[in-house]
Amino acid sequence: MTRVWDLPLRLFHWAMVVAVVVAAITGFLTPEWWLDLHSVAGYALGVLLAFRLVWGVFGSPYSRFRSFPLKLSDLHQHLISVLHRTPRIFVGHNPAGAWMIVVLLFLLVALVITGVLALGGRENLGPLAFVTVYQIGNISREVHEIAALGLLWAVAIHLLGVFVDTRIFKHPVLAVMMIGNKMSSDKRANGPDGTHTARGAVWFASITGLLIVVGVAMASVTPSGWRNIQTPxxxxxxxxxxxxxxxxxxxxxxxxxxxxxxxxxxxxxxxxxxxxxxxxxxxxxxxxxxxxxxxxxxxxxxxxxxxxxxxxxxxxxxxxxxxxxxxxxxxxxxxxxxxxxxxxxxxxxxxxxxxxxxxxxxxxx
Ligand code: HEC
Ligand code: HEC
Known part of the structure; x- marks a missing residue:
């Protein structure tokens, strides 16, 4: 048995699922006056993503980006083995999964950045309200919409991957993402243990805590596109x-x-x-x-x-x-x-x- 996903990573993953669902519903379905909740989901995503990027460098072995099998030849080989229904078992991400994560993280980071720019430029709200010009907000909103549609597709493909892994190859990937351990009779699937949970939890708490403080401080800056004037x-x-x-x-x-x-x-x-x-x-x-x-x-x-x-x-x-x-x-x-x-x-x-x-x-x- 190998501990694959450490506790902070699992917390990150499921918190992000919640934030993305809330952001998607308030972004695609509800009317404009739900923007508040949409922004909260966006800020939460921003904090979570910042954590993930730090964790990708300092986290436990399988969380590190360095351990991702991103070589294109690996991806090619993996996809062929999937088609032959003989995929190799990986302890961390398999090559397709690793690429998926990179695409998802890239789209999410783009969404948070363009979201904050659009909010600052168009609505004079949020942490960038004091720097953003209306036109920049407008362009950011267009990019935000395209990235949001891209994310829907990426999530669909991600879920398809999970489905294929669980149903066809009987890898309990969902359970692994919940409890963190991977059990396998395949020797190659056993690697070094991925935990250092106590240290990880402290890291998680301090990084997210710090980011929340910075975010709140920035959000309280007065917007510039709008100003208060004295009405005679x-x-x-x-x-x-x-x-x-x-x-x-x-x-x-x-x-x-x-x-x-x-x-x-x-x-x-x-x-x-x-x-x-x-x-x-x-x-x-x-x-x-x-x-x-x-x-x-x-x-x-x-x-x-x-x-x-x-x-x-x-x-x-x-x-x-x-x-x-x-x-x-x-x-x-x-x-x-x-x-x-x-x-x-x-x-x-x-x-x-x-x-x-x-x-x-x-x-x-
Ligand atoms: C009967 C109610 C009502 C009145 C009166 C009204 N509005 Fe609106 N306004 C709305 C609603 C509802 C929306 C949101 C429409 C949507 O996005 O679907 C809106 C949207 C807007 C928007 C776009 C807001 C955004 O962020 O997208 C602006 C700007 C606006 N109104 C300006 C005005 C101005 C100026 C007046 C007065 C001349 C006015 N409205 C009168 C109901 C009203
Ligand atoms: C005696 C009543 C009255 C007073 C006082 C008044 N207005 Fe008006 N105003 C109107 C009416 C009626 C309309 C047209 C409303 C409509 O189309 O439903 C109007 C429309 C307007 C509009 C255009 C609204 C639109 O449809 O986009 C502006 C701007 C405006 N008024 C400015 C002013 C200003 C500035 C003052 C003060 C100097 C003022 N009004 C005083 C009655 C008044």
Whole structure:
């Protein structure tokens, strides 16, 4: 009997399975406001992967990358022996398994990196919010999606490999990954013992603990694409009467000038004010226009001009909201599609975070 997978490695493996399942469900299936849980799964994966990379150098024999049979000739030979149904038994990974792990780890690392970049750049959240530019976030998100699809395929192939090993060749690989030991009558399958469990557990705990502390510290850094601005009281009083007092990052400077210069005929209403108040409000809006924010809403909607100067006429806005039933806008808590705050609980701050979207239901007026 040989101890193949040490305790830290097995903990890593099953924790990662949980994290990937959560990340996949919240990434592919649930709506945007589950982004929180998706990020938590991503951070967990990041910590686990960092641990695995360290463990691949300092871990017990079969966990070390150096022990992986990665020679292409080995892989070739192994695949042929599988086809002849006479595969050699390996104590650690067989060549196909080892390549599988390399591909899986590579995709997972790519997913964590692009995920953090997308979160920082597009949503101004997470540990990289203070460095990432919106465009970098956007590109990262595309790569993230491709890598996620790649991971689904890789996991499917991995499971197929486990199935073939268990069912056809009767190697209890699943049990080995749970209890850590491999028993074999084949002499070649017995190698040096892979454990040093107590030392391993301490390593596991200290590395993951340290990484969590670093992660939390980085996540608490204030984002840069978004900033907190002081809203003048007369803005809320004069412009928040008939609809939301919009965040300045929702429109261009030109749009704000035009709105403020045409208040006597304001979308069919007379919203005229005295010259001094107009000048104050205009200065506030123009100073903080969409170009001065690097948030998703500023990039996607705020910076796009429309002939009507309306943000609700921006193509992107229409696309984002096309699945919403007209009747929802008429609910008492919303009133109209121009009341962003009715569904975006943080609209006033200009953040429009995904997890602050709340589609109301039931309170019909
Ligand atoms: C007397 C009521 C009233 C006041 C006061 C008012 N508005 Fe409006 N505003 C409207 C109406 C009505 C619309 C069109 C709403 C709709 O299409 O449902 C509108 C639309 C807008 C829009 C375009 C929304 C869209 O569809 O994208 C902007 C921007 C806007 N107002 C800014 C302002 C600002 C800035 C002020 C303060 C100077 C202000 N409003 C004050 C009634 C008002
Ligand atoms: C009736 C509720 C409702 C109103 C009112 C509303 N939204 Fe939304 N908005 C949503 C929902 C729901 C989504 C998510 C759509 C999706 O991703 O499937 C969304 C998505 C968005 C997004 C994309 C968010 C992201 O991260 O992908 C932006 C930006 C946005 N809305 C801006 C606005 C602005 C600006 C207004 C006001 C002019 C507004 N919304 C009014 C419900 C609303």
């Amino acid at each position: 009281a007369d803005y809320v009083a004069e412009c928040g009467d008939c609809h939301d007092a919009y965040h300045p990052s929702l429109r261009t400077a030109a749009a704000w000038r035009s709105v403020m210069n045409g208040l006597e005929n304001h979308y069919g209403e007379d919203a005229s004010l005295d010259e001094g108040t107009i000048a104050d409000i205009r200065a506030y809006l123009v100073e903080n226009h969409a170009g001065t924010f690097d948030t998703e809403v500023a990039n996607r909607i705020g910076r796009i001009d429309t002939p009507s100067f309306r943000m609700t006429d921006v193509r992107r806005w229409k696309k984002q909201h096309r699945d919403i039933n007209e009747s929802v806008y008429r609910l008492k808590s919303v009133g109209s599609k121009v009341n962003c705050q009715g569904c975006h609980k943080d609209a006033e701050s200009g953040r429009f975070d995904d997890d602050k979207i709340h589609l109301p239901s039931g309170d019909k007026s």
